[in-house]
Amino acid sequence: MWHDAALVAGKDIRIELRSRVLLWQVVPFGVLALILFALALGPSEVALRRGAPGLFWLALLLASVLASGRSASIEAAPGTRNTVRLLGLDPGGVFLGKACALALQLCVLGVVLEAGLLLFFHVDAARLATATPLALLAIAALAAVGTLYGALVAGTDVASTLLPLLVLPALAPVLIAGERGMAAVLAGGGPGRWAVVLVVMAVVYLAVGVLLYGPLEETS
Amino acid sequence: MAPAITLRSAVALLGRFPALAGVDLDVEEGSVLAALGSNGAGKTTLLHLLAGLLPMRSGTGTVLGCDLATDRAPLRRRVGLLGHHLSLYPDLSASENLIFALRAAGLDRALAAPSLERVGLTGRLATAPARELSAGQQRRMGLASLIARRPSLWLLDEPHAGLDGAGRDLCDELVDEAARGGATVVLTSHEKDRAASCADQMVTLTGGAVSASEAGARQLHVA
Numbered sequence: 236m237w238h239d240a241a242l243v244a245g246k247d248i249r250i251e252l253r254s255r256v257l258l259w260q261v262v263p264f265g266v267l268a269l270i271l272f273a274l275a276l277g278p279s280e281v282a283l284r285r286g287a288p289g290l291f292w293l294a295l296l297l298a299s300v301l302a303s304g305r306s307a308s309i310e311a312a313p314g315t316r317n318t319v320r321l322l323g324l325d326p327g328g329v330f331l332g333k334a335c336a337l338a339l340q341l342c343v344l345g346v347v348l349e350a351g352l353l354l355f356f357h358v359d360a361a362r363l364a365t366a367t368p369l370a371l372l373a374i375a376a377l378a379a380v381g382t383l384y385g386a387l388v389a390g391t392d393v394a395s396t397l398l399p400l401l402v403l404p405a406l407a408p409v410l411i412a413g414e415r416g417m418a419a420v421l422a423g424g425g426p427g428r429w430a431v432v433l434v435v436m437a438v439v440y441l442a443v444g445v446l447l448y449g450p451l452e453e454t455s
Numbered sequence: 456m457a458p459a460i461t462l463r464s465a466v467a468l469l470g471r472f473p474a475l476a477g478v479d480l481d482v483e484e485g486s487v488l489a490a491l492g493s494n495g496a497g498k499t500t501l502l503h504l505l506a507g508l509l510p511m512r513s514g515t516g517t518v519l520g521c522d523l524a525t526d527r528a529p530l531r532r533r534v535g536l537l538g539h540h541l542s543l544y545p546d547l548s549a550s551e552n553l554i555f556a557l558r559a560a561g562l563d564r565a566l567a568a569p570s571l572e573r574v575g576l577t578g579r580l581a582t583a584p585a586r587e588l589s590a591g592q593q594r595r596m597g598l599a600s601l602i603a604r605r606p607s608l609w610l611l612d613e614p615h616a617g618l619d620g621a622g623r624d625l626c627d628e629l630v631d632e633a634a635r636g637g638a639t640v641v642l643t644s645h646e647k648d649r650a651a652s653c654a655d656q657m658v659t660l661t662g663g664a665v666s667a668s669e670a671g672a673r674q675l676h677v678a
Binding site for chain 2: 239242246249250253254309312313314315317318319320321322323324
């Protein structure tokens with residue numbers, strides 16, 4: 236399983252480096268969303284600082300749906316799906332590999348959005364840096380859910396519209412825990428139980444993905 | 456020769472539509488079967504059933520000793536399919552695609568270069584993104600994958616489509632080599648004469664069932 240995961244992750248990263256969909260579409264979308272949120276809140280520094288954690292997670296969540304759709308579309312072509320199924324790859328390994336590649340891309344996106352928080356939302360840089368482990372936990376959960384639901388809708392004619400409908404409700408707990416945890420950290424405290432919530436969600440989503448990816452690929 | 460494929464009253468659905476409606480088929484190991492028929496006759500569905508990609512709704516079937524009802528996963532690793540579409544990732548080159556397939560199958564990546572060379576994909580054709588290759592060159596890429604992986608069962612969906620004259624001859628040559636090496640080949644075609652020249656046995660599918668069966672020229676030639 237680990238060999239297959241490394242193989243698939245390397246392949247997805249190579250495809251991203253070649254196609255640059257993250258660079259030219261997903262990251263600009265996330266930054267645009269963050270700027271629009273800042274404009275909606277107005278010039279008040281207090282309001283911007285207070286709204287920063289929630290809007291960061293909202294922007295990351297929305298952009299992660301795009302990234303998940305792109306990740307799923309790599310495998311969605313009929314010829315590709317059939318050929319990959321004949322290669323005998325471990326489905327759990329394929330899931331982990333795709334989730335790892337997606338998580339890496341979301342990390343890049345997260346760094347850019349954090350820079351956006353510093354620029355537009357006037358948050359404290361040192362405190363923002365201490366929220367990074369929290370963001371990594373949430374990104375693991377985002378990547379697991381995105382990969383799982385991406386496999387579910389892959390091959391359907393309505394994948395691009397169905398994916399957000401399925402992913403966003405499933406990620407609502409990540410949004411809440413991420414926002415609360417980051418707000419606590421930016422206020423000078425610790426993430427407390429929200430970090431535990433994110434660990435549990437990341438582990439559960441990853442485990443469910445490893446178990447269900449194969450059956451989903453068979454039926455979708 | 457042992458039977459490589461045995462189907463009895465095999466039914467397979469595409470959605471709710473019975474694309475295969477009771478197919479009986481026997482194919483010996485190391486032989487070449489050509490499935491003929493008009494569009495929608497069930498040729499591609501037959502290949503997908505034999506590859507273990509499609510479940511059998513009713514009937515019985517064994518392919519390479521694997522029961523199609525229960526052993527589809529182990530069967531797939533022994534099957535190579537050349538379909539209508541580009542077989543792997545358009546953003547990767549032919550060489551990268553082939554190396555990925557070889558590593559996934561646990562094979563040596565060094566097999567990629569000679570296989571690509573055999574089908575004429577060398578130099579820039581091997582290193583450019585696959586999306587930049589013509590349809591015929593993409594088909595050659597699929598053939599290279601079969602040469603490198605050497606599956607026990609070759610399933611070729613209209614393999615001559617999109618190929619130029621030299622490519623068609625190369626395809627026939629590879630089919631013959633594979634069969635002589637012990638692999639079983641099932642190919643579909645609209646061109647009876649072309650298919651007959653490289654097949655031991657031909658069946659015609661009509662409405663998802665075998666309506667006619669006859670010997671191919673390859674068998675006659677050998678005899």
